[in-house]
Amino acid sequence: MSWKWGGQMNNKCIYYVEGPCEQQLVAALKENPAKLIPGKIKVYNVVQNLLPKSQLLSIQCGTTIVLAFDTDVEQTTNLKKNLERLRKYCGRLHIVYLPQVLNLEDELVRCTDVQNVVDLTRSNGVRNFKTDFCKLKVKDCRAMLERHGLKTERLWTTKVPKAFAFVESNSNRIKV
Incomplete structure (x- = not known):
């Protein structure tokens, strides 16, 4: 499967997601019928940590890089540095931002019919929600989200939030 971006065809995509719950969400949304374009998922917090140069050098020219991150902590120094490094070491990248306002739990409540995120998994609290959500099989997670x-x-x-104003609103570029 290929997708078109600015007149170019490409089929390479790497998702950098903040944690295992985001990894689970992206994996579930890539299930058939796909809601997101296919790609490799790597758990890496691009707001807290700098991407290693060795990893940057392995990214092929023209790849779509997808960055999923929370916006509840208004610290953007490393995110900005990661963007500079991606542009410096990787050729002709397409960067897609998946800013979670303020975090994954808020995104899920906003986009589903639940009032509280724990209602999705019938968990005993937010901490248990994350554990329960990540333990789901990908197909079961997708079915639960659709329900x-x-x-x-x-x-x-x-x-x-204002601190993240430099982030482009372009999540629609990876949605199928």
């Missing part, structure tokens, strides 16, 4: 009316077009579209 609760997940609207993927609403995911990652909320206006970001």
Whole structure:
């Protein structure tokens, strides 16, 4: 499967997601019928940590890089440095931002029919929610999200806090 971006065809995509719950969400949304374009998922917090140069040098020219991150902590220094490094070491990248306002739990509540994120998994609290959500099989996670009316077009579209104003609102570029 290929997708078109600015007149170019490409089929390489790498998702850098903040943690295992984001990894689970992206994997579930890539299930058939796909709601996101295919790609490799790597758990790496690009807001807290700098991407290693060795990893940057292995990214092929023209790859779509997808960055999923929370916006509840207004610290953007490393995110900005990662963007500079991606542009410096990688040729002709396409960067897609999946800013979670303020975090994954808020995104899921905003985009489903639940009032509280724990209602998705019937967990005993937010901490248990994360554990329960990540333990689900990918297909079961997708089915659970669909049962609760997940609207993927609403995911990652909320206006970001001021500290993240440099982040482009372009999550629609990876949605199928």
